[in-house]
Amino acid sequence: MNDIEHLVEDLVRDAAPVKPAPHPFRLSLVWLACSAAYIVVSLAISGLRPDLMHKFHQFWFDAELAALLLIFVTTTLSAAALSFPDLHQMRRLALAPAIAFALFVVVIFLSWRANQPPPPLPVHSFECTISITLSSILPAVWTFYTMRRYASTHQRWAGMTALLSAFSVGALWLRLYELNDSIVHVIEWHYLPMLGIGLVGWWLGKALLKW
């Protein structure tokens, strides 16, 4: 008991006024705004796909983008909640990406069914995964850097959602830039690598979010 009393005295001596961390909604809003700006700048540099206006009139393309956008928003919100020891007492918010991913899988499946007859596969393949990964590095670094200021007690989940959020930024950018109509290619080289990215995030979270 004496040890505890000594420790309390030490901690109190060390305690200076502290500014509380922002609410997860505010934190994620900052992340979303910065990521949106990053996508706009990336598109300004790379250019938009020439048939984008035409594609916006295709229901399944819009649905796919909306589902991807939903993943981006929910993983960002979840990463923000997971940065707090108690998830800011918003457990459902932390679990929101699960619903978004389920919806995404349904949309992609229906989009694949509707993609008949299948358009020819583009000549490139893994280059898309590399492009998405490279374009995700900056948002990922920034998100992890910010998250390290807080105190996650779910480090693996936090790492996974943070990396998926960053990867969805890259995936959104590429979908708006790359001239490609093959949903098979998109599934294979844009979205399936998300599984691997999730695992990398799972590992990185444990390694980088220690406190």
Place this chain on the structure above:
Amino acid sequence: MTEPTDNLEALMRQALAGDKRAYADLLRATSHFLRPYLAKRINSASEVDDLLQEILISIHKARHTYDGMRPYKPWAYAIAKFRLQDHLRSHYADHLQQAVELSEVEETLSEPVTESEISYESISGEIQKLPPKQAAILELMHREGYTAKEVAEKIGMKESAVKVAAHRAYKLLRKVLER
């Protein structure tokens, strides 16, 4: 004045604003409600004390993640649970490592001891120099032929404690015999 345990949220708000007295009250109240939580899950009182100190330090480090607007206890318990899991993970990892070492030692030592090269009798002099409890355990296991479980029942120890004591004895003996 408000009782420390009455409004932990208000205490934390004051503490975040720099009120050291409120902070001290809050940390005392926190250790008060966390101690039984830890004691239920850990047998050793000294380990409970160590872990409680670690949790208080973590609460101190993470206090900026609490805004005073939501219930305090779930936040504190989340940190306590996180540190408890860490503690248990490392505790069991140590035990597992010891168990592996024990099996390795048993593999290397059991043959010579039970076969012709080294018998209990041939090293009984060295065994008697071991701490009394370790010597007694080896005597029961290797002269009388009891299993670790039977030895544990006979001398009123846990089976795992008997194995650990035997393991330490093997280590000491190995050092002596290798000289």
